[in-house]
Amino acid sequence: MTGAVRDNGSMTAFSPLAIGPHIVQPPVVLAPMAGITNAPFRTLCREFSGGKGLFVSEMITTRALVERNEKTMQLIRFDATEQPRSIQLYGVDPVTVGKAVRMIVDEDLADHIDLNFGCPVPKVTRKGGGSALPYKRPLLRAILHEAVTNAGDLPVTMKMRKGIDDDHITFLDAGRIAVEEGVTAIALHGRTAAQHYGGTADWDAIARLKEHVPEIPVLGNGDIWSADDALRMMRETGCDGVVVGRGCLGRPWLFADLVAAFEGTGGGYAQPGLREVADAMVRHARLLGEWLGDEARGVIDFRKHVAWYLKGFSVGSEMRKKLAITSSLDELSAQLSELDLDQPWPVGADGPRGRTSGNNRVVLPDGWLKDPYDCSGVSEDAELDTSGG
Secondary structure (H helix, E strand, O other): OOOOEEOOOOEOOOOOOEEEEEEEOEEEOOOOOOOOOOHHHHHHHHHOOOOOOEEEEEEHHHHHHOOOHHHHHOOOOOOOOOOOOEEEEEEOOHHHHHHHHHHHHHOOOEEEEEEEOOOOOOOHHOOOOOHHHHHHHHHHHHHHHHHHHHHHHEEEEEEEEEEEEOOEOOOHHHHHHHHHOOOEEEEOOOOOOOOOOOOOEEEEHHHHHHHHOOOOEEEOOOOOHHHHHHHHHHHHHOEEEEOOOOOHHOOOOOHHHHHHHHHHHOOOOOOOOOHHHHHHHHHHHHHHHHHHHHHHHHHHHHHHHHHOOOOOOOOHHHHHHHHHOOOOOOHHHHHHHOOOOOOOOOOOOOOOOOOOOOOOOOOOOOOOOOOOOOOOOHHHHHOOOOOOO
């Protein structure tokens, strides 16, 4: 049994989330995020959670995997402590997706495969991929069929959005197709592709999907900024688990909060002062350097995280600029030491973070919306050749 247990309409307990043979307790999943959810970040989140939850890799392109692209092969490297190993795949060609899944199985590269039908970025949707793809119902079915058929005993899940825009909603049809093709679980981001990350996530859509496909677990995604938000989503939608994305940017300890909330251990949530945050920043940068095999590359890659970690703290603009151009661990540590490290966790820092743009024009292949059942314009040439989003 999965999901929330209800008693007279109120939440009384949470059941473990079953992803095939893997039991995820508490039912919390780290959302795949391009350039973010690499092995070092997953390590941090997993450490804070005590190893509880499911932590998914950033997006892996099926064509790049099959061709053994060097960057892609690095992105699928898992830490020895990661169990289960979870890979998210992106693809638009059923044959290529099938080959990638078969490669994962034959070479024991992962224990769980998630399929990306939720990415709204133009370079993905203009190829007919990500959040554009479920509009083509036969293509979605073919990809899911190839993935599940080639996966053997590995569970296959999928992540999607409500649809392309308010006039082209696809999530209910896609959910039914997923059930029919043997998908193990579905995660729904309660926004359309046109919304990107703007506005408010539609949690009612998550509830509707759960009612529509009671046969398999449904996970909710969108606007989970705190552990209380996760509990509220479970109560309001009846979903079987939550997928956490932007809420953990610069805040890997959110997973400690989530474990405490779901297990009811009490004691309050993590509100680290700036000294603890600075320690986490240096550790994050160090892990990136070790993973990339180059300290400078690790610190440079870490720069994108600086503003997220420091959100709400009193840090002058000049110091923020300096931190954003650091290139060594010593330099990063020295600059952080100049801050007032006795600052407590700022009021309001638990709120929204990351991208918030919305109401975007979705870039699609020519004629994509003319017929949801005409897939003649999609071929293996539409596959991306690089991973990571």
